Amino acid sequence: MTIDDALKTLNPQQLEAVEYNDGPCLIVAGAGTGKTKTLTTKIAKLIADGLNPSRILAVTFTNKAAQEMRERVEALVPGMGNRVWIHTFHSFGVRILRQHAGVIGLSRDFAIYDDADQKKVVSLILEQMGIKDPKKEINQIVSIISRAKDDMVSPDTLMQSATASGMDGKIRAAEVYRRYEQKLKEAGALDFGDLLVKTVVLLRDHEDIRSYYQEFFQYILVDEYQDTNHTQYLITKFLAAKRRKLCVVGDPDQSIYSWRGANIRNILEFEKDFQDTKTITLEQNYRSTKVILEASNKLITKNKKRKEKSLFTDKGSGDPIEVRQLTSEGDEARWVSQNIKALVDEDGASLKDVAVFYRTNAQSRSFEDCFRRYQIPYRLVGTVRFYDRKEIKDIMCYARILINPADNVSLLRIINTPTRGLGKVAQDRLLVYAEEKHCSLYDALKNAAFVPGLSSAAVKAAIKLVQLFENWRGDMLLTDPADIFHKILIESGYMDAVKAEMEKDPEAESRLQNLDALINAVKEYEDRCRKGEKEPSVSDFLQEISLLSGEDDSNAGEGGAVTLMTVHLAKGLEFDDVFVTGLEENLFPIGRDNEDELEEERRLCYVAMTRARKRLYLTYASSRRKFGQVQNNLPSRFLFESGLLDENEMQETSQPRYTDYQSKYGLYGAGASGGYRGGNYGNGYVRGRNNFGGNRYQNFEGYASKSRFQKRYDQDGYEIEEDDLDYTSSSYGGSSGIGSLYARPSFSKPSGFSGGGSSPASSSAAHAKPPSAPAEKNADGVAVGGLVKHGVFGQGKIVQIAGSGESTKITVVFGNGTRRTFMLKFAPLEIL
Structure with a gap:
């Protein structure tokens, strides 16, 4: 295709974007509006009009995107595409840093x-x-x-x-x-960070080099501008400051990476940075059907921080969006599996064109299990399979030892996990003893007192570990498998170890979610056994999982495999059939009490919905297990905001109104009452109105969320206090809590506590003297200086009261120095 042929394929807005070169240009490119086509055609047109390709800089975010851009330009203007500076920000930085390394004290061979x-x-x-x-x-x-x-x-x-x-x-x-x-x-x-920082320093501090590149690049284009961070913003601004021949392309409605530094203000305020900017909006969508776009448009208009636009298409209305309420996460996975089978068997769909999205990686477990049972090939993007995740394999090894104490491989994996004083030296001595005595490692542990060279501390640790296994083995005769796994998590110290890591490692939150999903998997196994009049056992569960995990997807064949991924990984992709799952409050959106965070969650849902070409399915469950306990859920607000669920209809079914959720259940809801009961699996409600093609709907489970630097309330109704120093790992992304019993530790520590989990030092908060007498109690029966009692933290003293009526918050310092702020009406406190 020639450049002239390419220009004929553009719509009026795309053509305007391609031909405008008189100054700064902002192309607001909605989902599926031909952004890449427009950008590459613009580069080709610049070259065709006589601009030297080696004086054009085009920057994007991934090597794959850069290569695709290079190939498209080359196809339009053969022999020219490879001469354009097409880079990621990082590879651009490497190129000019190697050229000028000595100026900033670097070797060219860094x-x-x-x-x-x-x-x-x-x-x-x-x-x-x-x-x-x-x-x-x-x-x-x-x-x-x-x-x-x-x-x-x-x-x-x-x-x-x-x-x-x-x-x-x-x-x-x-x-x-x-x-x-x-x-x-x-x-x-x-x-990698230095590649950008040093580039900024080079351009900022060395006027001669800055002037050279400002003059050298006659036109600069930046793709995905909504995803730029501060260093990338500065690089762009320095390079374009002189000629002002700059075109940035992006969509504020698809800005979903603030957790890794992206700043949506860069695109929202572009016109302030370059006041003579020409803004061109691409709104004609070539991907999705009319009903999908109508729902997506309605959802995203609820955001305030955006550039106004409304996607439209020349395609027909298409199949109605199906919103399905299920009774549990297991039912949700079965419904999705059955519908995928029907799409293939009845509609001739290809599995490679089907995707299942979820908000957190832990949600993949139910789909993985179900897809194996239904023999649906799948590929998991961005993470390892559920039963291959470290924490899952650890707990499964504990369980295997219960069944087979001679399993040395499993025991070696967890003998010092979590750390219990049986490190490498102790393990080596135990192994030598086992070799000499021709016994198992477990038997060596039982005889630890007789193992040469084993310290007294290691002997005690070995005896304690053996006693744990013996206790659990006895419990297996009287207790359900899920309870055994729960005991392993708690009594082994594994759960405490993961919770302790949550302050230090942002990934620990997902490990806790995965452990939750494991307990739920065992519960679902128990349910299946009882329905089949079979007695559940730890041994049988292990066997079932081993057989499932032993299967592979080599049978994917020409039809490929279903794609399983979190929504964050779905950006930039598209599929014929998309299932967006887990659309429940506290799961999707995973955080909601901060407006910026809620808007990003809404953008994330918008991205998920606009990945669908032909059919879109949205699911939520009326209940979901958390560590084996059933929790009721409300459907996500996004289903209402997109016009796919109607508050009045839900009210008529005697369910709590979405708008009443906060007032009845607190910011994160206790989940103990209310919520959607829903029908049995497979039964849904039929919408009374026929918006978006007459959609059906039904329901799913969620995790309570918390991110740094915002006020958060856990399921017991108390505020988890945050420190105010930027640049802590947890500030870079949302994470989720599991419930009151397994609530993450507070990130706020009294003075004198180390941030790394060391023993507490003297704490002024912990040892502050109480006032001689409590102040007079207010209308809510509390007063500064008054005493309260909490089921976990014990007795504490009220040190501050804020607000009044239903908004009253109290701050309490407990005897161990823990300081907590509670919403009084939800606080699990006894006033003393």
Whole structure:
């Protein structure tokens, strides 16, 4: 195809975007509106009009996108595409840094450290600082360093902020950052963050180099501008400042990566940065049907931080969107499986054109299990299969030892997981003893007192571990399998270890969710057994999972496999048939009490819906298990906001209104009462009105969420206090809590506590003297200085009261120094 042929295929808005070159240009490109086609045609047109291709810079975010752009330009103007500077921001940085390395004190042969290299350096530094278990802090500190670099925050600035906070953990992270930078300098290396930071420094501090590139690049294009962070914004601004021949393309409605530093303000305020900007909006969608776009448009208009647009299509209305309420996550997975089978068998759909989206990785478990049973090939994107995840394999190994104590492989995996004083030295001595005595490692543990060279502490740890297994083995005769797994989680200390990591490692939250999903899997297994009049057992469950895990997807064949992924990974993709699952309050949206966070969750749902070409299915469950306990759920507000559910209809079914949810159940709802009871599996409600093609609907389970720097209330109704230092790992993304019994530890520690989980020091909060007499009680029966009792934290003292009536909040300091803020009407407190 020639460039002239390509121009004839453009719609009026695309053509305007291609031909406008007189100044700064913002192309607001909605989902499926031909963004890449427009951008590559624009580059080709610039070349066809005589611009030197080597003087054009086009920047995007992935190597795959850069390669696709290069190939499309080459196809339109043969022999020219490879001469254009088409790069990711990072590869652009490498190119000019190698050219000018000496100016900023670098060798042209500097090494580039990837994520694994970063972690090795941080681990070494933590060991040198005498940290006993550096693994627990590595991910958090690497995240802090990366985010600091994204925001151009130096080690000194971070240390000042950390010192002002008075928290040891933050001070330690800042110190690691300082040493980390020194080690990179000594090694002549840069990490990925440095590739951008050093580029900014080069352009900012060296006017001659900045002027050279400002003059050199005659036209600059930036793709996915809504995803740029601060360093990328600065690079763009420095390069385009002189010629102002800049075109950025993006969509604020698809900005879903704030957790990794993306700043939606960059695109929203582009016209302020370049006041003579020409803004062109692409609204004609070539991907989805009319009903899909109508629902998506209606949803996203609820956001305030956006550029006004409304997608439309020349396609027909298409199949109605199906909104399906199921009774549980298991029913949800079965319904999805059955519909996928029907799509293939009855409609001739190809599995490679079918995708199932969910909000959290832990949700994949029910779909993986069900797809195996229905023999539906699938591919899991962005994570490992559920039963291959570390925490799942650990707990399964505990269970295997219960059935077969001679399983040395399983025992070696968990003998010191979590840490219990049976490290490598102790394990080696136990193995030598087992070899000499021709016995199993478990028998060696039982005889630990007779193992040569084993310390008294290791002997005690071995005896305690054996006793745990013996107790669980006895319990198996009287207790359901799910309860056994629950005992393993709690009594082994595994759950406490994961909870302790949650302050230090942002990934620990997902591990807790996965453990929750494992308990739910065992419960579902029990249900299946009882329906088949079969007695459930730990042994049978292990066998079932082993057989399932042993299967592969080599039978995918020409039809391919269904794609399973989180919504975040779905951006930029499209499928004929899309199932968006788990549309329930507290799961999707996963966080809602902060307006910015809620808007991003809404954008995420918008992205999910607009991935569908032909058919869209939205599901939610009326109940979902959390650590085996059934919790009732309300459908996601997004179903109402998109016009697919009607509040009045739901009210008529005697269900709590969506708008009443906060007032009745608190910001995160106790889940103990109310919620949607729903019909039995397979039964749905029929919409009274025929909006969007006469959709049907039905329901799913959720996790309570919390992110740093916003007020959050857990399921017991109390506010989890946050510290206010930026650049902590948990500030970079939402994460979810599991419920009151398994609530994540507070991120806020009294003064004197280390951020790394060390023993408490003297705490002014913990030892503050109570007032001589409580103040007079207010209308709610509480007063500053009054005493209360909590089921977990014990007795505490009220130190602050804010608000009144239903909005009353009280802050309590408990005897162990824990400080908590509660919404009084939801607080599980006894007023003393």
